[in-house]
Amino acid sequence: MGDDDQQHAGYQIDLGNLTAFDPHHQFSYVPDSREDLVKECIAHGTKLIQAVADALFNLPSTEDASGPIVSLPPPSTKLPREKPLPKPKPPTKWEVFAKKKGIQNRKKDKLVYDEQTSSWKRRHGYDRVNDDNDIPIIEAKMTDEPGVDPFAKRRSEKKQRVDKQEKNRLHNLKEAAKVGALPSHVQLAATALPITGTQAAPRKVSKDELQNVAGMAATSTASGGKFDKKLAGEKPPKHDKKYRKFLPVVEGSGMGSLEKQQSDKILNKLMSKNSHEIFNVGKAVDMYNAKSNKKRRNQQGKSSSTSSKLKVKKSPYKNKSTKKSSTKGKSK
């Protein structure tokens, strides 16, 4: 083929993946028999692979027992990762302190020379150097209080140190978990422990209370908790109120027109919400009558004559209408 060189130049070669891609090839005709097709594909493939091999074998190689080893460049076709990038973990409390002070980490040897026995003993573990429990005699210092057991004191100090270290470790894990950079071998599991707001002793919640709590939370759902998945042994939520109130079919002797009252109540609520100037004539009249009766009684009681003339006569209707309409919105 004459345009072999031209096509050769157009191949896209990715050495990192050992891939050659020919974007210019077109099938102008498809061979009838499958074998011919396959042969043609393989022939074309050979050309591509030859191009890759050219590039590959021209890389600088080092000789090894099993064969020449080349160092491949990183692949150029980017493929997605399978897991998200790990987040860098925040420095621990000690690391922050060490960096600030400029403390370098020094590698410690496993074996340490013990002066007492003049032999090499291990640093940690069985029969170790400077074992705390092996000290037979502790000399008393001037600062020591009498009656204090130095061995017990040492033990308690060690326990304190261990507890402090554990607290620091947990603090470091908490900080890492906040960022999301928990070390890969640590997992968190949630267990619930109730604590009241104050530091007082927590009240023991009774079994009945707990059972009710779930039901109460369920009422906030749209269906009132009817279709919530329940755990084994969980009772359905209790609803002590009646859902609907029905009037008795036959009115008892002591009750007045319950139905009338019910419908009046509903109507009043509806009407009062929608309008502002409703004037309850009956009520206004009653109020006026009561007030005027009271006034008359007072006037009859008093002997002075100037009271009625000099007194400012308030127009009874003006104020009352405004006063009454303002109270209309409130239900009885």
Next chain:
Amino acid sequence: MNTFHLSNSASCLLEVVVLPFFRFFAFHLGLIIEYYIMLHIKTPKSLRAKRAVEKRAPKLVENGKTTLILHGTKTSNVLNDVLTEIYHLKKDNSVKYSRRNDNIRPFESGGETSLEFYSLKTDCSLFVFGSHSKKRPDNLVIGRTYDHHIYDLVEVGVENFKSMKSCSYDKKIAPLIGSKPFFAFIGEGFENVEELKHLKEVLLDLFRGQVVSNLNLAGLDRVYVCTAMSSTKVLFTLCALRLKKSGTTVPRVELVEVGPSMDFVVRRHRLPDESLKKEAMKIAPELIKKKEKNVSKDAIEGKIGKIYVPDQQVGNASLPFTPKGVKRERREAKAKGEDNKHAEKKQKQHDDVSA
């Protein structure tokens, strides 16, 4: 709800840790009970378990992707052969499930939960799911997962399958398991047609094996040849590689068809979300090669580096010794009064430097 078990002091509970608190409020007859959820740390108890957990953890440079091969409710003979052959090609980094899985439907929204669970269980980020139905005969769904959730899918139909056993060749050139393959993609369809572009990427991901930086040239023996015959059809075949002596250091390449050959007919595909794609393609900033600053190469002199020396600040230089006499002076100055303190201190320092 579990029964809550209370204690007055937290120290009597072993291993319960005060880690990020979550508050739940339960209203009960007007009384507020606050529940703090304490977090409990779980660590592996044996070193072997720890190693297993660390192997699955996200890393900067990842392990090679493993493949899960499984099939659905119904498979045909052809499909069974295809799946077993793919498994044999990728023997060292794939898992094959032999039972049928009825509830897996990769393209439906609810039908991929099982797949995601298996991916999490076996730590596989690629899967090949085979199924056969009247509407979609010999169907193969090749998919990738990101963080054990479906990332993208390609559905292809298999036609004209020719198995490894039917090819006759010299047994010496048979490709070994685990060798790094060559790829040859032929056809403009792989660049122009979106589905074929996607298929090319997925096939590359599926068969390329581990990404290595050092390669032994003696161990190269397989070539995957993919030809785009039309905008929907791709001929896929595996060939063994033979390196023949040629005059130069570069050997002459010869391809012999050994492996399975089949036609992939692209049916459906699902590309990943843009945001997910962006996240998955992220490269760690530590891995990006940084350009060395202030270094240049000269033809005559070789490698040249530039050093910039800042101006020396004589007054602020840190001295190797601390001026010990300052303490007494400072004490006396304090006794004398506040206003004299600064002047005296400055004087003393100058004296020391001159001395």
